[in-house]
Amino acid sequence: MSWLREFSQARDDVLSSSVPQVPSPPSLIRPTVYDSWRRSRLQGLHPEQVEPRYLLETEADGYLARTVAPIVDKYEVALEHGAYALVLTDRDGRLLSRWVKDPALATVMDNLGVAPGTNMDESTVGTTSLIAMLTGRPEMIKGPEHFSEKFRDFSCSSAPIIHPINRRLLGSVSLICRLWDTAPIMLPWIIEFVAAVTESLRVRASHREQQLLDAYTAHNRDARHPVVALDSKTIITNAAAARLLGGVDQSLLWEHARRSLVDRPHGPSTLTLPDGQILTVDCRAVSNDGDDAGAVLVIKKQAQPRRDIDGTAAGSGFNQLPRLVGRSASWRALCRQAADHRGSLSPVLVTGEAGSGRLAVAQALQGWRDVRVIDAADASSRGAKRWCRDLEALLDVPDVSLVIRHVELLSPTSALAALATLRRAFPHRLLATAEKLAFDSTSHNALLDSFTAVLEVPPLRDRLEDFSDLVAHLTERVTDGAAQVQWTPEAIQTLSRLDWPGNLNSLNALVRRLVVGRSSGRRIGVEHLPPEYLARGARRPLASLEQTEAQAIMNALQAAGGNKNQAALSLGIARSTLYRKVRALGLDLSSTVY
Incomplete structure (x- = not known):
C-alpha cells in the first residue's frame, strides 16, 4: 500500500500543475504513463471531468467482433471464476463488445460508461491501458495510473490486435478488474488471448484468399475465355486473361472493377487496353464484406475489325486525333465522331467542361495546320466593334481555319456582329468551342446556328x-x-x-x-x-x-x-x-x- 500512497501523491502533484509547467516525472511514474498524462492534459482533459463519449453507431457485429467472439468462448472459464471483464475495442477506441460474468462488476462498468457504444480513446477519457494501441505493445495500467479519477479503483491490461498479414492495427482486447483483484497473470493472459485472435485472423485471411480462388474457379469453366479474380492485393487469372491483360497494371484493374461495382452493379462495363482493344467486362462482387471484398471479372473481347496497313482499324471510324492521346471508351467514341469531320469544311462546335481540351480537339480536327484562334471572352472587354476588327484581320490570309473560343460568351449583339463579319470574309473552315450548348443559355446566340455538327469532349473523370x-x-x-x-x-x-x-x-x-x-x-x-x-x-x-x-x-x-x-x-x-x-x-x- 505504500506504493499506492506514494504514487497517488506524485500523481496529484503532476496533474494539479498547469500544462506548460508540468513537472518532470518522479521515478515511480513510468515514462509511458507520464507521456499519456501529458497528452491528455494538452488535449484539454481534466481528471475529474472526463466521460466516455456515446456514439451513434458502432460495428458491434463487424469483422473484428466476429473473429474475437469464438475465442472468448474458449476462455470463458477464466471470466466465470473471477471478477473480470473482457473488452474489445476497434483501433479508434470504440468499445465494440464486453464480456463480464460478475453482475456487480457489470453494473459498476455500466455506471462508468464502459459499455458497448462508447468511445474510450485517450483523447476522450485520458490514460487507460488502451495506450497499448499507441505504444504497439501490451500495457497494464493500475489504479492511480489512470488519468481519470473515476478509473483509479480499477486495473486493466490491454494488448493491441495487429493483422498478421498486412500488419495494420485493428483494435485491442482488455482485461479489467477492481484494483484489489489485480493479479500479475493478467498481462500474460491477455497476451495469450490476443495471440489466439491473431491466429484466427491468419486463418480468416487464408479463407478470404480461398474465397477469391473459389469464385475464380466457379467462373473459370472454359479456359479459352478470360477470367480474373482480384482484390486490392491479390490477382488470379487464367492464361487467356494473362495474355490479354499483360499491359494492364493490377491497381488500375482493381480500381476499374471497384468503380464498376459501384456505378454499374448490374451490367457490363468497357475497358480499353493499351493497344486500343476494347473489352466488355462483367464485374461481380465476391462477397458483401465491404469495399475491398474482391471481384470476379468475366471478360469478352469485342469483335476486332480488319486492320489497315497503317495499323488503324478499317471501317471502325476510329482514328486517333493527332498529338492527342487516349484509349478509353469515351475518348474513342469522340475520335470516331471526329473522324467523320476531319478533312471536311463543315463548321464544327466542340463542347465540354472547362479545361477538358476543347481547343486542342478543334485544332486537331484541322491537323494543327493553318489554324488561327480568337477568344470571344475578349469581346466584352474590348468592345464588339474592335473585337470584330480583330476577327476580320485574322481572315486576311487565304485558306486559314478559324477557331472561336468560348463562343457562348458572345452577347446577342456581338454574335450578330461576328456573324456579319464572317459573311464578308468567311474562313476556309470555321470551328468553335463552348462550355455549354446554345439551349443552355437564356439569350439567343445567332452565331451558334452556323454550326452543323457538335462534338462533346468527355470530362477527365x-x-x-x-x-x-x-x-x-x-x-x-x-x-x-x-x-x-x-x-x-x-x-x-x-x-x-x-x-x-x-x-x-x-x-x-x-x-x-x-x-x-x-x-x-x-x-x-x-x-x-x-x-x-x-x-x-x-x-x-x-x-x-x-x-x-x-x-x-x-x-x-x-x-x-x-x-x-x-x-x-x-x-x-x-x-x-x-x-x-x-x-x-x-x-x-x-x-x-x-
Missing part, C-alpha cells in the same frame, strides 16, 4: 483508362522529352479517384508542379503528391469541411515524415483520434511513403 497515357504525355510535353520521369501505378490510381473539376488544365498544372525543376529522382510516387491531392483522393466523396480536415491531416503527416505520433501531436489530438479520422474520411495511407 470519365477517362479512367487514359490517366497513365495522359500523365506520361503531359510529362513529356513539360520536359520536352529530355527527362525520363516515371509515375508509379499507385500515384496514377490515387489521381484517378479525383473528380478533377478543372479537367486536363488541373492535371497539367499538377504535372508541371511536380516535374518542373525536379532536382533529383525520376520516379514520382504517392509520397510526392501534394497533401491536398491525397485528401481529395479519398475512397469516398468528402464535403468541403471534410476536405479541409483531410488536407490538414495530410499536411501534418507529410511535415512529420509519416510519423503518426508526431503528426497527431502537431494537430493536438491522440494518435487513435488521428486513425479514426483517417478511417472516417476514407484516406488511403497504405501505399503512402513520406
